Structure formats: structure tokens, C-alpha cells
Amino acid sequence: MLTIKNVTKVFNMTGNKDDARKALDNLNLTVNDGEFVTIIGSNGSGKTTTLNIITGEKMPDSGKVLLSGMDITKLKVHQRAKYFGRVFQDPMIGTSAEMSCLENMELSFRRGKHRSMLKWGFSDNTVKLLFQKQLAEFDLGLENRLSQKVGVMSGGQRQALTLLMASTDCRIDTEKEFYTMHVNVETGALRVQAEREINELQNRIKEAKKVNKTAGTQANEINVSELEASLKKLKADYKGKIKEKAEVCKNEAIEFYRKAVEQYKTNSITR
Amino acid sequence: MKSKKLLLLSAISLVALASCGGNRRIDMSTWKFSPENPDNIKVGILQPIEHGALTAARLGFVSAFEASNVKVTIDYQNAGSSSSDLNTLAKNLVANNDLTLGIGTGASVALQSASIYAGKTNPIFFTAVTDAVDAGLVDSDAAPGQNITGSSDLNPVADQIALIKRCIPSATKIGVMYTQSEQNSKVQADLAKAKAEQEGLAVTIATCNDASDIASVAQQICSSGISALFIPTDNNLAAHMDSVKAALDANHVLCVTGETSSCQQGGHVTLSIDYEQLGYKAGLQAVQVIKGEAKPCDIPVFKFAGAECELQISSANLADAGITLPQEVVDAAKDISK
Amino acid sequence: MDFVNLLFIILTSGLPCSLLALGIFITYRLLDFADLTAEGSFLIGGVVCITIIKNGGNAFLATVIAILAGGMCGLITGLLHTKLKIPKLLSGIITMTASASIAMLIMGSTVETMFTNVVTLSYTQDTIYSLFFVGGVWNQVIEAGIMLVIVLVVLFLLYFFFGTEYGMAIRATGMNPQMSRAQGINTDLSTIFAVSLSNALIGLAGAMFCQDLRSVDVKTASGFLVIGLASIIIGETIFGKKTFKNWIISVSLGAIIYFVIVNFAIRVGFPTEMKNLLYAVLIVIALCMPFIKDYFKKLFAKKKEGGLESVNN
Known part of the structure; x- marks a missing residue:
């Protein structure tokens, strides 16, 4: 639960009293667990300022910011980072152009964790594969561009990456969560493929029905029932394939997960 | 376990290697000057920066070869006040020449280092070095000990003190002023004190720390009843002689300086070293070695005695201070007033 | 024989500068921090090292203390920038200026002159090179060897360090400080650490030189x-x-190439008044190499294609 209590923020660049602008005046806001909040306001109404105060980029002049009862008002940005995943407005800030996709994700992967001088910073294959799966969900082809520098990617791709980095939970706690995600990612491609083919076929059926209406002669009639039968078969086929794949993936994922957790629990990352 | 053993082994071998290493003294008993081409000696000269005195010394050195009919090829390099260039040039000169000259302490030590690190034993000469022993170039001024010798620009302090009695026969009390942190100045001040006491003069010593306290220290010592003040070759004071001049003028104190420019800027009398002559003397030493007449280890470091220096006075400054010198001194001296 | 001599002259001049270049590289390239402390920490490293050896200390100890002294200079610059919010350029200048005074204090002199007030070692005092000398022409081989070993060790350490979690945090700080903070990196600390590390290397370079x-x-x-x-x-x-890996090796080799250029100028017998001009020209040529290569490639390609290409252009 996030609470903003009586926060006031005044901006005064020149030190002149007349130039002072009150961005936030005695703001009070509470966000409960699991809530999805949208802040709407016109230009200059203080939206970004509120966000900055929550994440620590700016300090309030008065008031408090509490997270689950803990006072985080005085904490600096990097000290609060473990509680927040921030998606910056500007994708250029959210990701680091000189680093590769993989390096960016490794940064966010360790958010909140202590960065050691003795541990190798490049993740081993289990985590790399995890990253790939996470990237594949966006269907932007990013999973094949892990070692490419982020600077060559488009703004949209970088923003997708920022979103992913913000939502990275480096604690893989729930087994079920893990392999559900894994399964969804694996079967996701199949599902997309299936949808595509099904839509295609459905369109062909539609077209055929139209043609039949206008053609008239039986000789030129396209066998719609044949097409419908193949559609049914296609759907059943895919359902079967996906189910099969899901089973295989689930078992794969469980193995995967156990190994990864073991490694991270015992803190021995092999190169 | 394996890596620990390896570490221990390499540590031991490192210590072992280090203990049998070290700078080897050159065995001068078997030392011989061996030029690549005895008919045309390759001479390398290293000058650290463009400077009148240093250039004069270089020209003097070179002229010694002509005067002695020794054919040489001169390889002259100027480091242009860059340490990196000084180092690289020194290495190149040592590698390419039969003998080398360093002008000033920095250049001479650079040549010495290059020589040690290249394992070469060719003779190295220096000039315009004030204290060759302190610089590690020679074992002692009288017996340099290895392949390095040259000429020192230490001014003849004893003769300069004797000058005081010559100018002011009735003097009983003199002062010596120098900058505390300049080791070179302290050495001269001690020499001055010793000679002055020998001459039966009472000596007061005053030191200053930097440019800011020169005026006050000068005023203090000049008003303490001294008839003359000796200022050695001191970089800090040489740069700010005008601060001393005010005190000299106010108290009519005669000022004997260690070198020419201080005399010009505010002092009155000096015995100055001719840098071209200094270089020439080092050149003569080189000729001796080339002709096989002597080895560098046996040639003592050359230093000017007072009689070989030029007596200089500044009549303008003397007039400002209201001091008149004995006529014989004025006649024998060269007036270097600005 | 002459070529061998030249090779060792280039190596012994260039290898300390490889360390210097690596030190500057850490702040200038990785941390995006134009750090002018370099000449200050180089000087302090040299002064501390020589003063200790001159007063009878062990050369290895002197070198280690020079590294720490260089690191201290970096620490000061880092603190000035991160805690007192002094701009990067100015922080470096302040430390560099202060270190000139501290150097004079350590050496015991007050006046800056080029050819006097030099602190030198006597023949009996050993440096880390001469500790291993056996005499004769092997000396320069040993000296170059020791320098090479030190440079290689530093290269290995840098490669592994910047691959660690903290090393990558430092690189991130240089590339995008705001994002780094949002990812939980204490950018103040990583900046101070990197600037200190950089100047420690430069102090080592000073000691070696x-x-x-x-x-x-x-x-x-x-x-x-x-x-x-x-x-x-x-x-x-x-x-x-x-x-x-490619980058740090390139930077180290760059220093060696610089001294190839310098020694080439000396061997060719270039008049000493013009030598700085020659260095500048040769460096520009070296920098233009890629462009020159490209230009000639295009020129040959055009000729091959024949008239059509030039018509289209």
C-alpha cells in the first residue's frame, strides 16, 4: 500500500519569490494493493511531479511518502529502487543505448539486490533463456536480438524493453507462476499461428459463400461444407497440439525452474 | 589448492630474482672508450628547455672539440620542457652515440637512467648541474667513480664572501638570506657562514618561506646593523629581488649576490659564472676521454674558482642604495646596470 | 641490432603510458567524465614513489603507495563532484592544482622550475626494474618485461572487474545515470569508485614513468x-x-603507437623546434586512416563499375 500524505512541492528556479510555482499543494493519495490507478490532468498539473516524488527523483518540501507503513520520504532514488519499477516517459532514458538488450535486462534483474564486485555480471544460460522468453511475449523479435546494442532499436522496441525491465521481478518465488508463464510463452506462438490460420480459413469460407450466392451455377459452387469441415479439423488439430505442447512445456518448465532456483539459492553461478 | 601453490612458487621466485638483481657498478678498471668510428665521434647532447644559460653551455661544450681538433658529429636534441620527450630522447641519444652530454640535472639524470637501463657504459658528461653528488651522478666531486663526470655551476661562495671585505674593509657584521626550502641555497649559506667567520665577520642568517615574506624578512635583517647581505643562487629570491632592493636602499646595505641576474635586479656586486666557459670545460673533459688520456671516473667535477669568474657590479643599484665602492673594484668590474 | 634497440625504447616509453591511457579511458569513456585530475595523480604517483625510494624505502612498497596516493586524488575529485556538486571539469582542475602544491611539499621545494629542484635517485637505490637487472643488454629486456607484466595484469583485472555485477553497474552509471539510479545503483558511490580506480592507475603510471x-x-x-x-x-x-576486451587492448596499443610516431620523428632527424608540429600531423594521419582506406576503396570500386556509376552520381 502506497500512501502520499500532505505532500507539497514548490519549484523555484531563480530564488525570486514571485517566480515560485506550487506544483503540488497538500496532496493526499492512497493506492491499495492490487489497485490500478490512473492520474489524469492537464499540462503542468503535477502528474510527473507526483511520480517523481513517489520514486524519489524529487524530494517534497513537506509531507511524507509511505510504503506499507514504512516512511520512504527521505530515501534516495537508488535506495527506493527495489520497491519500484519505473517506466520512463522517454524510452531513451529508460534503457541504455550503449548496452545490449541482455545487459539492460541484467541491470534490472539485479534491481534491489546487492551488486557484488566478485560475482560475474553476465547471467548463465538459464537466466538468459528466461529473458528470451520474456522478450518473446512482445512478439517484436527482440528475443533474437539479445546481444544487439539497444541504440539501434526503434523507440517502440525500447519502450517495450523499458516496460519489461520495470516489471521484472527478480525474485522467482512462485513455482506455478513461473511455469504458467513459461507454458504461455511457448504455446503463445502456436496460438498466434492457429488464430492466423483459422481467421484465414474463415475468411475463405465467407468469400466462398459470397461467390456461391452470386455465381448461381452448381458447377462453379465452391464446396463450402468441405471448407467448414477442414476448419473444424484445423481447430481440433491445434487444440490437440497446444495441449500436447503445454504438457511437455510444463514438465520442461518445472525442471528449468528447479535448476534456476537451486542455483540462485546456493549463490553459485557457473560461467 | 593448485592455484595457491602456484602463487607461492611465483612469490618465492620473484623474491629470489629480485635479490640477485640490482644496479651493477661498472668495472672502471677495464673500462675503455670505444667509439663506433674513432675518426668521427658521435656526440649526443640533451637540453631540457630553451634557456640562455643552457644554450651558452651547449655552445661552449661543442667549441671544445673544434679547439682540440677532434672531429665530431653532434646530435643535439631539445626536450622542449616535456618530460616524456626528455625520457625518449635520452634513450635514443644513449643508443645512437658514443658519448653524451646532459645540460642541467634533469637531462643528465635522464641520460644516466637510459644508460643504466640499456646496460651501456659510454661516457656521460654533464654541465650546469649544481650538486652532482646529490643528483646521484657521481660518488664525489673529486672522484666521480664511474662513467659520468662534468662541470658544476655551484657559484664560488667563499670568493664572493671575500669580496665583501674587498668592498667594505671596515665591515664587521654581515647577513645571509635564503629561502628555507631550497636545499641548494642552504648549502651555499652554510659555506658563506663558514668563510665569513674565517674572515672575522659576525654572521646573521635569515630565512624566508616564499614570495610573500621576502620583503619583511629583508627589512628585518637589513635594519639589524649589517654592512652587507649575501644572497646565494636562490630561485625564489632571484625572482623577487625587487622586494629585497627596497630594504637594501632604505638601510644602505651592500648586497653580494650569487649570480648575474639577481645582481641586475636589485643586488650590487657578484662574481658570475660564464656558462659558455662552463660548457667548454666539460668539453675539454670529453676531449681527454676521447684521446684516452683519462677515464671519467678519475676526472674531478669542474667548479669555477673565484678568480676565473667575472666581477660584475650594478652602478644603478649602488646609486639607489647610496653606496660607493672602492675605485679598484669599480675599475676591475664590469657594469651590468639595466 | 638497431631495430631491437628501437623496439625496446618504444616499449619502455610506451608501456607506462598504456596504463595512463587505461586510467583516463575509465573516466573519459566508461564513466563519461572528463577528468582533468590525470596530471595531478600522475605527478603525485611519481613524487611519492621517488621520495620513498630516495629515503631508503623498498621499490615495490613505493609503487604500491603511489597507487594508493593516485587513488586518493581520484577520491577527492569524486567527492568534490558528487557531494559538493562541483561540475566534473572543475573538480578535476581543483584536485590537479592542489596536487602541485602537495607534490612540492613532499619533495621539499617551493619553486617550480624545470631544471632545478629535481629529486633523483642514487646509483645504489633500486627501482622495481633494476631490482631484477643482471647487467648488459638484458637490462632493457627485463625492464620492458616487467612493464609488460604489469600492463597485462592490469588488463586482465580490468576485463574481469568490468564484467562483474559492480563493474557493470559502473558502466551503466556512465551510460545512463538516471536509469542506473532507477535500477538501484548508487551512482554517487560508483562514480567515486571509478574515478578513484582511474586515478590509482594513473598514479601507477606515474610511478612507472x-x-x-x-x-x-x-x-x-x-x-x-x-x-x-x-x-x-x-x-x-x-x-x-x-x-x-577489444577496446581495452586498443587503448593500450594506442600508447605504443604514439611512441612509434615519436621515435620515428626522432630517427628521421626532424628538427627539434618542429617536432610538436610533426607529432600533430602524424597523429592526424593516424586518425584519418579509416577515412583514407574508405576513400580508396570507393575510388577503386567506382573505377571497376565503369562509366555507369559516375553517370548515376
Whole structure:
């Protein structure tokens, strides 16, 4: 639960009293667990300022910011980072152009964790594969561009990456969560493929029905029932394939997960 | 376990290697000057920066070869006040020449280092070095000990003190002023004190720390009843002689300086070293070695005695201070007033 | 034989500057921090090292303390920038200026002159090179060997360090400080650490150079910042920076190439008044190499295609 209590923020660049602008005046806001909040306001109404105060980029002049009862008002940005995943407005800030996709994700992967001088910073294959799966969900082809520098990617791709980095939970706690995600990612491609083919076929059926209406002669009639039968078969086929794949993936994922957790629990990352 | 053993082994071998290493003294008993081409000696000269005195010394050195009919090829390099260039040039000169000259302490030590690190034993000469022993170039001024010798620009302090009695026969009390942190100045001040006491003069010593306290220290010592003040070759004071001049003028104190420019800027009398002559003397030493007449280890470091220096006075400054010198001194001296 | 001599002259001049270039590289390239402390920490490293050896200390100890002294200079610059919010450039200048005074204090002199007030070592005092000398022509081989070992060790350490979690945090700080903070990196601390590390390396370079020269004075470090930057740029241009390993090796080699140019100028017998001009020209040529290569490639390609290409253009 996030609470903003009586926060006031005044901006005064020149030190002149007349130039002072009150961005936030005695703001009070509470966000409960699991809530999805949208802040709407016109230009200059203080939206970004509120966000900055929550994440620590700016300090309030008065008031408090509490997270689950803990006072985080005085904490600096990097000290609060473990509680927040921030998606910056500007994708250029959210990701680091000189680093590769993989390096960016490794940064966010360790958010909140202590960065050691003795541990190798490049993740081993289990985590790399995890990253790939996470990237594949966006269907932007990013999973094949892990070692490419982020600077060559488009703004949209970088923003997708920022979103992913913000939502990275480096604690893989729930087994079920893990392999559900894994399964969804694996079967996701199949599902997309299936949808595509099904839509295609459905369109062909539609077209055929139209043609039949206008053609008239039986000789030129396209066998719609044949097409419908193949559609049914296609759907059943895919359902079967996906189910099969899901089973295989689930078992794969469980193995995967156990190994990864073991490694991270015992803190021995092999190169 | 394996890596620990390896570490221990390499540590031991490192210590072992280090203990049998070290700078080897050159065995001068078997030392011989061996030029690549005895008919045309390759001479390398290293000058650290463009400077009148240093250039004069270089020209003097070179002229010694002509005067002695020794054919040489001169390889002259100027480091242009860059340490990196000084180092690289020194290495190149040592590698390419039969003998080398360093002008000033920095250049001479650079040549010495290059020589040690290249394992070469060719003779190295220096000039315009004030204290060759302190610089590690020679074992002692009288017996340099290895392949390095040259000429020192230490001014003849004893003769300069004797000058005081010559100018002011009735003097009983003199002062010596120098900058505390300049080791070179302290050495001269001690020499001055010793000679002055020998001459039966009472000596007061005053030191200053930097440019800011020169005026006050000068005023203090000049008003303490001294008839003359000796200022050695001191970089800090040489740069700010005008601060001393005010005190000299106010108290009519005669000022004997260690070198020419201080005399010009505010002092009155000096015995100055001719840098071209200094270089020439080092050149003569080189000729001796080339002709096989002597080895560098046996040639003592050359230093000017007072009689070989030029007596200089500044009549303008003397007039400002209201001091008149004995006529014989004025006649024998060269007036270097600005 | 002459070529061998020249090779060792280049190596013994260039290898300390490889360390200098690597030190400057850490702040200038990785941390995006134009750090002018370099000449200050170089000088302090040299002064501390020579003064300790001159007073009877062990050469290894002197070198280690020079590294720490260099690190201290970096620490001061880092603190000035992160805690007192002094701009990066100014922080470096402040430390560099202060270090000139501290150097004079350590050496015991008050006046800056080029050819007096030099602290030199006597023949009996050993540097880390001469500790291993056996005499004769092997000396320069051993000296170059020791320098090479030190440079290689530093390269290995840097490669592994910047691959660790904290090393990557430092690189992130340089590339995008705001994002780094949002990812939980204490950018103040990583900046201070990197600047200290950089200047510690530069202090080591100073110690290595001054032990090669066996002397030090207040003006010893002047001009080395330019040499360091030139080495970085030459190295990157000629050898590329595709991977991190490639990059640090390029930077180290850049210093060696710089001294190849310098020694070439000396051997060719270039008049000493014009030598700085020659260095500048040769460096520009070295930097233009990729463009020149490209230009000639295009020229040959055009000729091959025949008239059509030029018509279309």
C-alpha cells in the first residue's frame, strides 16, 4: 500500500519569490494493493511531479511518502529502487543505448539486490533463456536480438524493453507462476499461428459463400461444407497440439525452474 | 589448492630474482672508450628547455672539440620542457652515440637512467648541474667513480664572501638570506657562514618561506646593523629581488649576490659564472676521454674558482642604495646596470 | 641490432603510458567524465614513489603507495563532484592544482622550475626494474618485461572487474545515470569508485614513468594528459572497439603507437623546434586512416563499375 500524505512541492528556479510555482499543494493519495490507478490532468498539473516524488527523483518540501507503513520520504532514488519499477516517459532514458538488450535486462534483474564486485555480471544460460522468453511475449523479435546494442532499436522496441525491465521481478518465488508463464510463452506462438490460420480459413469460407450466392451455377459452387469441415479439423488439430505442447512445456518448465532456483539459492553461478 | 601453490612458487621466485638483481657498478678498471668510428665521434647532447644559460653551455661544450681538433658529429636534441620527450630522447641519444652530454640535472639524470637501463657504459658528461653528488651522478666531486663526470655551476661562495671585505674593509657584521626550502641555497649559506667567520665577520642568517615574506624578512635583517647581505643562487629570491632592493636602499646595505641576474635586479656586486666557459670545460673533459688520456671516473667535477669568474657590479643599484665602492673594484668590474 | 634497440625504447616509453591511457579511458569513456585530475595523480604517483625510494624505502612498497596516493586524488575529485556538486571539469582542475602544491611539499621545494629542484635517485637505490637487472643488454629486456607484466595484469583485472555485477553497474552509471539510479545503483558511490580506480592507475603510471627516469620534479607530469587522450583516440581508431576486451587492448596499443610516431620523428632527424608540429600531423594521419582506406576503396570500386556509376552520381 502506497500512501502520499500532505505532500507539497514548490519549484523555484531563480530564488525570486514571485517566480515560485506550487506544483503540488497538500496532496493526499492512497493506492491499495492490487489497485490500478490512473492520474489524469492537464499540462503542468503535477502528474510527473507526483511520480517523481513517489520514486524519489524529487524530494517534497513537506509531507511524507509511505510504503506499507514504512516512511520512504527521505530515501534516495537508488535506495527506493527495489520497491519500484519505473517506466520512463522517454524510452531513451529508460534503457541504455550503449548496452545490449541482455545487459539492460541484467541491470534490472539485479534491481534491489546487492551488486557484488566478485560475482560475474553476465547471467548463465538459464537466466538468459528466461529473458528470451520474456522478450518473446512482445512478439517484436527482440528475443533474437539479445546481444544487439539497444541504440539501434526503434523507440517502440525500447519502450517495450523499458516496460519489461520495470516489471521484472527478480525474485522467482512462485513455482506455478513461473511455469504458467513459461507454458504461455511457448504455446503463445502456436496460438498466434492457429488464430492466423483459422481467421484465414474463415475468411475463405465467407468469400466462398459470397461467390456461391452470386455465381448461381452448381458447377462453379465452391464446396463450402468441405471448407467448414477442414476448419473444424484445423481447430481440433491445434487444440490437440497446444495441449500436447503445454504438457511437455510444463514438465520442461518445472525442471528449468528447479535448476534456476537451486542455483540462485546456493549463490553459485557457473560461467 | 593448485592455484595457491602456484602463487607461492611465483612469490618465492620473484623474491629470489629480485635479490640477485640490482644496479651493477661498472668495472672502471677495464673500462675503455670505444667509439663506433674513432675518426668521427658521435656526440649526443640533451637540453631540457630553451634557456640562455643552457644554450651558452651547449655552445661552449661543442667549441671544445673544434679547439682540440677532434672531429665530431653532434646530435643535439631539445626536450622542449616535456618530460616524456626528455625520457625518449635520452634513450635514443644513449643508443645512437658514443658519448653524451646532459645540460642541467634533469637531462643528465635522464641520460644516466637510459644508460643504466640499456646496460651501456659510454661516457656521460654533464654541465650546469649544481650538486652532482646529490643528483646521484657521481660518488664525489673529486672522484666521480664511474662513467659520468662534468662541470658544476655551484657559484664560488667563499670568493664572493671575500669580496665583501674587498668592498667594505671596515665591515664587521654581515647577513645571509635564503629561502628555507631550497636545499641548494642552504648549502651555499652554510659555506658563506663558514668563510665569513674565517674572515672575522659576525654572521646573521635569515630565512624566508616564499614570495610573500621576502620583503619583511629583508627589512628585518637589513635594519639589524649589517654592512652587507649575501644572497646565494636562490630561485625564489632571484625572482623577487625587487622586494629585497627596497630594504637594501632604505638601510644602505651592500648586497653580494650569487649570480648575474639577481645582481641586475636589485643586488650590487657578484662574481658570475660564464656558462659558455662552463660548457667548454666539460668539453675539454670529453676531449681527454676521447684521446684516452683519462677515464671519467678519475676526472674531478669542474667548479669555477673565484678568480676565473667575472666581477660584475650594478652602478644603478649602488646609486639607489647610496653606496660607493672602492675605485679598484669599480675599475676591475664590469657594469651590468639595466 | 638497431631495430631491437628501437623496439625496446618504444616499449619502455610506451608501456607506462598504456596504463595512463587505461586510467583516463575509465573516466573519459566508461564513466563519461572528463577528468582533468590525470596530471595531478600522475605527478603525485611519481613524487611519492621517488621520495620513498630516495629515503631508503623498498621499490615495490613505493609503487604500491603511489597507487594508493593516485587513488586518493581520484577520491577527492569524486567527492568534490558528487557531494559538493562541483561540475566534473572543475573538480578535476581543483584536485590537479592542489596536487602541485602537495607534490612540492613532499619533495621539499617551493619553486617550480624545470631544471632545478629535481629529486633523483642514487646509483645504489633500486627501482622495481633494476631490482631484477643482471647487467648488459638484458637490462632493457627485463625492464620492458616487467612493464609488460604489469600492463597485462592490469588488463586482465580490468576485463574481469568490468564484467562483474559492480563493474557493470559502473558502466551503466556512465551510460545512463538516471536509469542506473532507477535500477538501484548508487551512482554517487560508483562514480567515486571509478574515478578513484582511474586515478590509482594513473598514479601507477606515474610511478612507472618516474622509476624509468629515476627522477621527478614539479613539472614532470605536464603534457601527459594530452598523450593519454591521444593514445586512446589513436588506439580506438586503428584497432577498433567492438567488444570490451577489444577496446581495452586498443587503448593500450594506442600508447605504443604514439611512441612509434615519436621515435620515428626522432630517427628521421626532424628538427627539434618542429617536432610538436610533426607529432600533430602524424597523429592526424593516424586518425584519418579509416577515412583514407574508405576513400580508396570507393575510388577503386567506382573505377571497376565503369562509366555507369559516375553517370548515376
